[in-house]
Amino acid sequence: xxxxxxFIARTVMVQNGNVDEAYKILNRILTHxxxxxxxxxxxxYEKPCRERQRKNFENCRRIYHSEMARKxxxxxxTNREDxxxxx
Amino acid sequence: xxxxxxxxxxxxxxxxxxxxxxxxKCSCExxxxxxxxxxxxxxRQETAASTTSSAKTSRDSSIFPPIxxxxxxxxxxxxxxxxxxxxxxxxxxxxxxxxxxESTGQSMVRTSCGTEGFKNIKKSTPIAAQTAGISAAxxxxxxxxKFVRVVVKGLGPGRLSAIKxxxxxxxxxxxxxxxxxxxxxxxxxxxxxxx
Numbered sequence: 001x002x003x004x005x006x007f008i009a010r011t012v013m014v015q016n017g018n019v020d021e022a023y024k025i026l027n028r029i030l031t032h033x034x035x036x037x038x039x040x041x042x043x044x045y046e047k048p049c050r051e052r053q054r055k056n057f058e059n060c061r062r063i064y065h066s067e068m069a070r071k072x073x074x075x076x077x078t079n080r081e082d083x084x085x086x087x
Numbered sequence: 088x089x090x091x092x093x094x095x096x097x098x099x100x101x102x103x104x105x106x107x108x109x110x111x112k113c114s115c116e117x118x119x120x121x122x123x124x125x126x127x128x129x130x131r132q133e134t135a136a137s138t139t140s141s142a143k144t145s146r147d148s149s150i151f152p153p154i155x156x157x158x159x160x161x162x163x164x165x166x167x168x169x170x171x172x173x174x175x176x177x178x179x180x181x182x183x184x185x186x187x188x189e190s191t192g193q194s195m196v197r198t199s200c201g202t203e204g205f206k207n208i209k210k211s212t213p214i215a216a217q218t219a220g221i222s223a224a225x226x227x228x229x230x231x232x233k234f235v236r237v238v239v240k241g242l243g244p245g246r247l248s249a250i251k252x253x254x255x256x257x258x259x260x261x262x263x264x265x266x267x268x269x270x271x272x273x274x275x276x277x278x279x280x281x282x
Contacts, residue, residue: 002266002268007152007155007168007169007236007262007264008152008154008155010264010265010266011151011152011262011263011264011265012150012151012152012262012263012264013149013150013151013152013261013262014260014261014262014263015149015150017254017259019250019251019254019260019263020247020251022260022262022263023247023250023263025150026263026265030265035265035267035269036242038269039242039267039269040242042269042270042276043276044276044277044278044279044280045275045276045277045278045279046279047279
């Protein structure tokens with residue numbers, strides 16, 4: 001970052017000459033921190049109404065995905081105790 | 088084509104001579120630890136076994152850059168991390184510029200896709216960025232630069248291939264920083280495109 005945390009923030013050391021590996025790691029860190037989408041989004045102006053719609057949509061999407069993942073992990077459990085045991 | 092990266096870094100050769108190109112100091116510490124062993128008098132001369140074992144552990148754990156306090160014992164070509172030259176790579180959507188500067192900021196080498204003879208749309212390709220990187224590295228090695236830290240700015244097509252070009256041209260990249268400017272809602276960008 002320009003003057004703050006120069007060469008401390010958003011920096012990855014290259015190990016054993018693996019530049020590709022280091023670049024991938026850097027990219028992964030940046031996407032997880034949301035820097036890459038922020039840059040892409042700020043390339044063109046996003047009107048406030050579009051921004052609200054997008055935030056709403058992303059919230060709903062996050063809820064949906066987490067619920068679906070929960071459902072899938074629940075269903076895919078095979079070893080369960082028998083609920084009808086003793087009947 | 089991209090698989091032929093010339094790995095200039097010597098594989099963990101036990102550095103027993105003091106004026107080798109890659110003098111590994113006692114690097115048995117991780118970033119936060121301070122051990123008296125590492126700041127002792129024995130710096131460049133080390134036994135083979137300890138160097139390889141400590142080199143492996145330091146290489147595995149040091150994805151973070153050395154903090155510019157007094158703790159780092161890593162040297163590249165005899166220089167500390169903060170004294171190495173910097174290669175600024177500005178990867179815009181239409182072009183890629185590469186400028187090599189000293190650690191003080193003095194410019195040494197400046198290349199871009201345009202100076203390599205590409206025009207208009209061909210400048211916004213990764214191949215053009217790679218040739219720019221190769222030529223920048225060639226000019227830099229002519230000035231005696233070996234190790235360099237890369238600072239990338241922007242998300243363009245030449246972002247990765249410029250760094251690859253630098254390695255292919257003979258420079259040794261030791262760290263990659265991302266300095267893409269992200270405004271905290273400063274200037275209003277241009278209006279959205281409708282395609």
